[in-house]
Amino acid sequence: ETYVYGGDVVVKWRPLDAERGWPFVKVQAEVTGRSYEADGFSLCLDEAECENTTLRVGDETLHDWGFYAQALWGFRRNWAAGVRVEHANASGDDFDLDTTLEIGEASFSDPSQDPFRDDRTRLSPLLVFHPSEFSRLRLQANYDWTQAPELDDALSIWAGIEILFGAHSAHAY
Secondary structure, eight states: OOEEEEEEEEEEEEOOOOTTSSSEEEEEEEEEEEEEEEEEEESSSSSGTTTTTTTEEEEEEEEEEEEEEEEEEEETTEEEEEEEEEEEOOTTOOOOOOOOEEEEEEEEEGGGGGGSSEEEEEEEEEEEEEETTTEEEEEEEEEEEEOOSSOOOEOOOEEEEEEOOOOOOOOOO
């Protein structure tokens, strides 16, 4: 069984004399959690040496949670800048591993060392340009921190283009 829960909030500010929606400030955040009741199992990873590479996992309830918060500032007509922070916690504190798990060259005897269940944090500044009400150009950088010793922190740069085709509801743009 899995239980997922969460909540979100969005706050927007725009002056009464805003020109076609600018300037504006938008702040939003969301938090999500999960309780996962995992079944116990055993798995032989290497049939030739089952006694050394058997994974045994007891039935446990895993608890994960995460959040994001972002702020976007429309500082002049057609332009906006923002920042977003995200965090996911899946450290596996409730995960009971009875023996050492070996995957490739990595060995995990402590579940907090598992790169698939570590704490992760991301910081993402971005710049957005709206050429028209039908399009958006976005440039964003993501810097990711991980606590898994097998993984390095990562920097990525993203560029995006969104184009709207077809009818859409009328609005003051």
